[in-house]
Amino acid sequence: MRSLRFPCLVIAALLPDTAFAHEAFGNLGPFYTHMLHPAVDPSQGVLLVGMGALLARQPVETVRSAYAVFAMASALAAVILTVLPLTAPGVRLTAATAVLLGIMTAIGLQLPRWFVAVLCVGVAIIAALSFDAAPSTKSIQTAAGGALGLALTVLIVWGALDWAGERLHPVAAAVAGSWIAAVGLMVMALPV
Amino acid sequence: MTDQIRWTRYFSLACATGAALGILIEPAWAHSGEGASGGFWSGFLHPVTGLDHLIAMVGVGIWGAFLGVPAIWLLPVIFPLVMAVGGVIGIIGVPLPSVETWIAASAVAIGLGIALALRPPLSLAILIVAVFAIFHGYAHGAEMPHTANPLAYAVGFVLATGALHLCGIAFGLLERNSAGRIAVRATGGVIAMLGVGFLTGAL
Numbered sequence: 001m002r003s004l005r006f007p008c009l010v011i012a013a014l015l016p017d018t019a020f021a022h023e024a025f026g027n028l029g030p031f032y033t034h035m036l037h038p039a040v041d042p043s044q045g046v047l048l049v050g051m052g053a054l055l056a057r058q059p060v061e062t063v064r065s066a067y068a069v070f071a072m073a074s075a076l077a078a079v080i081l082t083v084l085p086l087t088a089p090g091v092r093l094t095a096a097t098a099v100l101l102g103i104m105t106a107i108g109l110q111l112p113r114w115f116v117a118v119l120c121v122g123v124a125i126i127a128a129l130s131f132d133a134a135p136s137t138k139s140i141q142t143a144a145g146g147a148l149g150l151a152l153t154v155l156i157v158w159g160a161l162d163w164a165g166e167r168l169h170p171v172a173a174a175v176a177g178s179w180i181a182a183v184g185l186m187v188m189a190l191p192v
Numbered sequence: 193m194t195d196q197i198r199w200t201r202y203f204s205l206a207c208a209t210g211a212a213l214g215i216l217i218e219p220a221w222a223h224s225g226e227g228a229s230g231g232f233w234s235g236f237l238h239p240v241t242g243l244d245h246l247i248a249m250v251g252v253g254i255w256g257a258f259l260g261v262p263a264i265w266l267l268p269v270i271f272p273l274v275m276a277v278g279g280v281i282g283i284i285g286v287p288l289p290s291v292e293t294w295i296a297a298s299a300v301a302i303g304l305g306i307a308l309a310l311r312p313p314l315s316l317a318i319l320i321v322a323v324f325a326i327f328h329g330y331a332h333g334a335e336m337p338h339t340a341n342p343l344a345y346a347v348g349f350v351l352a353t354g355a356l357h358l359c360g361i362a363f364g365l366l367e368r369n370s371a372g373r374i375a376v377r378a379t380g381g382v383i384a385m386l387g388v389g390f391l392t393g394a395l
Binding site for chain 2: 042043045091095169171174175177178179183185186188189191
């Protein structure tokens, strides 16, 4: 019976109705707002999940260099965005990139290292441009939070899919790829 | 017991627990939730709350598991991609005939496939699932342009569809033992009967 205590506690905690009366996060300040941005902006989130899924289908040697390139490109793009207020990419560009990433992930092509690195730079730039480019007095926090948010999201997705591929089935990343491509395909068809 | 089998069991348990909690918990949404989350939840709940979609999606997963490798991983990869093509047809407004009939027919066909333990050639199974995926995608896609946040809606409904497939696969893996095989085939029969209910307008 002792072993049942924890599951019972969890179920008891989850059962009461939840009241979502107010904004989930409130004003967290520029650092956390930018760090958590991929979780609340679907267009940025889809791209980053697609990038993580693509990396999960590549050999770990390729991932090591590609992820370093992605993290550096994200940091650079986030810093540039604090001084140059660039406009966000069009939704069709984001969707087309998602389709490309998703299909390559679903097929499971082993891509050359340089190509994965180029993709990482491209995705990092498009994802960084999805941040709100409004000038902020706390530009260091904005840039650091943004860069960390992009890098962490890709790392978490890659880690989760790599783990699922090893523990559950190697096709886990391919399934995620097909989901990303499906989302991108439909969004591309939406009237602008 | 190998790691993979152990984790597959944990995964099946997690799916079952998630489904049970999903039924038990009824959150109170103090506000409409439109905006950032409205599109996502609308999309996510569409396949989950529509019984005709739900049984077909779960059925595809069960049938994939029933057919074994490589269908177990090919069907869940192909279904969302072809479904997106159906979604595109719906978004751009090309009319498709008798969408609801095709959706109900998909439940009947897939349910019968499971109940009768049909193992067609892989190409035929893919073709059957792909044809039905078009109509499921169409039903979702036709609604998308009218939602508050179409991108979030798309993410929500693709995630829900995929999650239903995975639940179906997890359940379908039970067919590896004799008692489980009976349960899986009986579920196929229930899916087919529900499909007949939708097809005849009884449900």
